[in-house]
Amino acid sequence: MRHRVFGAALLAALGVVPLVTSSEFWLTFFLMALLFALLGQSWNVLGGYGGQFSFGHALFFGLGAYATGILQVRHGVPAWPAAIAAVAIAAAVGAAVGALVFRYRLRGSYFALVTLAFAEVARILAASFDYTGSGFGILIALAPGAGNFQFADRRVFYWLAWALVCLGCLVALWLERSRFGARLIAIRENEAAAQALGIDPLRTKTLALALSGGIAGVAGVLYMQIFLFADSHIAFGPTMSVEALLAPIIGGLGTAFGPLLGAILLHALGEVARHATGGAPGLSLVLYGVLLIVMLRFLPDGIAGLARRRARG
């Protein structure tokens, strides 16, 4: 309970950041944290509530980014319909992957491996064809205007990202109360027992992966519209998959505000590391790795778990 109050207060505080500061640095910092909170929430839906650890969530993020870009650049589709189509594609691929993978009862390490392999296939395919920009990536022409889903004012993107993160937290809260969420959590706790109670694990997990893929697709679309560029390594690379799972694990698996807490902490740490080392490549990822290991040792339930433990004791 306490963590929810804290989470809601944090969200409210984040909502007024653009009113308090006009610093480009802080705005970008929090915008990126929100973007990765959204991606983390997507992972949390499947990994936190459903107990299925995906190591290839970049697949859905990348699909969102690439689909919206390709639809606009290659087919002249207006930005907003392209964005909606891209999210639908990411969700549909999530459903397809889920139907395929869960039908064969892949779970645990196997599920992690097969999702990683799917993301790698997407990365190599995206880098191999001219249609997908091969080695160069996808670049959307700069044309500021609300109709083009491009805003010269960073604050508009900021509030959009903020609203989407709020929506993501609401989805998580809905999972905690709804029948669908109860089924999903039952499967996480004991799949055989859940099945014995009449829950259809294939259907439930597939729907969860579709939902998760759709949310990751939203994050991808947002990324694409903010930067107007993505290449196969950014969009489908393993770093994105790692970012997706770190935030919820560090913030608190299977909690509504865990991914947001985790994303802010991670990006603060990453920024500190960048300043301390003068932007040396890789050091922030070293720090993420150490943090992941240390968190698993001392706080296996994440920061949200800490709040819960204190509330109890």
Place this chain on the structure above:
Amino acid sequence: MSLLLPSIVNGLTTGAIYALVALGLTLIYGVLHIINFAHGSLLMLALYAAFFAKTLLGLDPYAALPLLLLGFFALGYALQRWVIDWASHGRDQNILLVTLGLALVIDNLALFFWTSTTRTIDVPYAFEVVDLGVALVPLPRAIAFVAALVLAGLLWALVGWTDLGKAIRAVAREKEGARLVGIRVEHIYAMSFGIGTACVAAAACLLLPTFYVTPQVGYAFVLVAFTTVVLGGMGSFLGALVGGLLLGVVEALCGLFLGESLGQIGIFALFILVLLLRPTGLFGARLA
């Protein structure tokens, strides 16, 4: 036809290295029942160790092999005993995440210290070839092929015929039962992890004369190693050996017919297919 046989022979020699990497992975999986995501990073680290042994100490990779075997055995033992076990509380999903964290740390420290420059070594025998009649095989690759098979045999004998092997098999089968009869389970876990890591050191020494090293090289290998292990059946030695050889050939043929960049797809497509259609692999799933 003239290209096909040399491609297959070439694939077999690459496959022997894959088999060696996969043997380490399959041993760790067979005993700890987790996938070691840091396996590729440890291979990368071993390649650098062999590289620096050559450039700083003037030690030929083949001469450095025994040293690296010992060093990486110790490293693997320590990692499992004092990092992975320490951090994961013995929970399977946490072990998976800890090895992922280790991979992040090792890969990016390498990137930081050694930059992403591609490094190779010069050895006098690099361009000597062995004539097999159907194909010319570079000497280092022929050595790697034979050595990989010998090492695989030694590992098999170790697990099959020694007391340590018996303890490893006991822990793999039933860890609580093994503990009850006086086997130190944590020690055996760490021994298995150490031996698995030593396999990677051997692979690195055999690989370096005809290969290169960058901080990213482990990532390419780790997926191939996973594929090999899944293809052969998790925990099966024979499976890892056959799977590795098969995969080397598949990769060589896909490269021949589809081109370099799409050739990689062959491996992943095979990986996904095997995972979906036959997750127990070609040779079932039991250690020894």
